[in-house]
Amino acid sequence: MKLVSAVVMTGLLSPLASADMVISSDDIRAAxxxxxxxxxxxxxxxxxxxxPHLSWSGAPEGTQAYAVFAYDPDAPTGSGWWHWQLVNLPATTTTLAAGAxxxxxxxxxxxxxxxxxxxxAHAFGGACPPAGDKAHRYQFTVFALKQKLELxxxxxxxxxxxxxxxxxxDSVTLEALYQRD
Known part of the structure; x- marks a missing residue:
């Protein structure tokens, strides 16, 4: 992945990708x-x-579906924490409403x-870093997929x-933060 700014990343994962994706949200902001x-x-x-609300654009030609992940790499587990894994969104989907x-x-x-x-749970699970811990990074990534997944x-x-x-x-990431007192 190439770094676009300190916290919003986009990257080409295949030589077939023709456009860089962008992501935005009405609810969360980068960094x-x-x-x-x-x-x-x-x-x-x-x-x-x-x-959170998420919206994206710029998927490459050939996109057949999307996946959306929310991940905390700072969780004290040794392997991070998966907050959300959503797959097989239709290729016509470019927005998820808050609460989706x-x-x-x-x-x-x-x-x-x-x-x-x-x-x-088979749902979104919000941020819950240990109280008093440093701010954790929450990476919301949208992936453009070449096909729907059989899982x-x-x-x-x-x-x-x-x-x-x-x-x-292709993929794009919006990285927000969360911290509890």
Whole structure:
């Protein structure tokens, strides 16, 4: 991936990619603290547990589907923390409304699949870094895929990540922050 700014990254993953993707949000900003709406509700956190609005453009020709990941590389697990893995968004989708990651799936386009996050739910799970820890980075990445993915509903985060990366034409990341007192 090439760095576009300190926190918004875009990268060509294939020589077939013809345009750089861009990402934006009405709810979160690059390198800024996310609002309480994006904090998890549970594990000692009491936020709104709402996925942020995301919008993207510039996918390369041949894009057949999208995947959206939310990941905290700073979680004290040794392997980070998967907050959201959403796959098989139709190629016509370029926006997700705030709250689209709810477990009831009613705000997602037909055919989309929310994979199990590290909280154990098939939904978005908000930020919940340990109280008093440094600000954690939350990477919201949209991947343009060359095909829809065949994944079992109980696929691990590693398998989902492998399949997304193996089929990615391009990707873009918006990195926001979150910290609890």
């Amino acid at each position: 800024e603290l996310m609002p309480k709406a994006q904090e998890f509700s549970g594990f000692g956190c009491d936020g709104g547990n709402q996925s 990651g709810a477990a009831d799936n009613t705000a997602l386009p037909p055919g989309s699949m929310q994979m199990r996050n590290d909280y154990g 079992p509903a109980d696929a691990s985060a590693a398998l989902t990540g492998y399949m997304v990366n193996a089929n990615a034409l």
